[in-house]
């Protein structure tokens with residue numbers, strides 16, 4: 235699989251990043267890890283590596299820590315693996331009742347960042363995270379506090395690079411003003427159906443009801459500053475590539491049909507066309523995939539073999555947004 239050197243880092247990563255949110259048994263509380271979860275994590279990592287994927291996205295909260303824990307068990311069982319892969323994790327979301335009596339909230343305090351990273355390192359059986367992302371903006375954030383946490387984590391060798399997720403252009407720029415090192419990533423929801431990143435470029439100055447507030451300058455800022463763009467929910471959870479569209483809006487049904495047509499013409503799985511649409515963007519967006527199934531990872535990897543013409547790219551976009559270009 236094609237690799238790229240992430241700007242402002244020494245990290246060479248695959249064009250696809252394998253998301254780990256589906257590992258460790260899901261969101262039901264109080265379910266311990268089983269041998270079945272370990273088998274799933276083993277097969278997932280094996281399949282990803284086989285496809286040339288070396289980039290893995292985790293978070294302290296996924297499956298309440300069990301996604302990191304089960305991933306870490308594989309790392310522990312295969313010590314030579316760690317240096318071959320790039321591990322990204324996140325912090326900053328705190329669930330209700332953590333600790334008991336607390337509401338759901340965001341927390342970029344020095345204490346929470348430090349404690350979250352310690353927890354991630356322990357669960358992942360590693361001494362360092364390649365990249366740490368701040369998961370979702372904390373309204374009460376303090377740039378100096380974040381900078382202090384990042385500086386200490388970097389000095390201790392516990393985190394090599396830092397980035398953000400779900401932040402707009404001004405949040406990134408403001409945070410960056412406190413930091414000596416460049417932010418290296420912003421992970422955002424981007425896909426054929428969640429297409430504000432593309433819509434913002436065409437609907438400006440049109441009095442358009444579809445103008446997506448908040449997306450102004452996000453891609454441009456990232457491209458100017460070398461902040462790597464990553465797309466979560468890149469496959470729209472499979473709705474365009476085999477999911478049940480019978481109750482879906484017309485634009486979704488039509489997009490799924492077009493995806494199928496383009497996939498059939500190339501003898502590739504539909505997932506490959508969905509991801510190719512993101513991969514074709516010149517900002518070199520890295521799609522983060524969500525499946526844990528080896529066969530779907532193989533289908534996703536086929537996206538690197540798909541080239542869409544400019545006409546096909548715009549036809550998919552127009553169909554997904556439900557109207558032609560303005």
Ligand SMILES: NC(=O)c1ccc[n+]([C@@H]2O[C@H](COP(=O)([O-])OP(=O)(O)OC[C@H]3O[C@@H](n4cnc5c(N)ncnc54)[C@H](OP(=O)(O)O)[C@@H]3O)[C@@H](O)[C@H]2O)c1
Nearest residue numbers: 253254255466467468469470471472475476523524525526
């Ligand atoms: N930064 C953030 O705020 C944020 C938020 C959400 C997620 N993420 C990251 O992004 C990753 C991907 O997100 P996601 O899981 O929402 O992405 P996704 O790849 O769009 O969706 C994955 C889900 O869709 C199903 N699926 C995939 N292809 C399918 C198909 N062809 N037919 C039917 N179902 C299909 C998968 O089921 P199977 O597992 O059965 O294949 C899985 O449940 C996560 O793992 C996580 O690392 C980040």
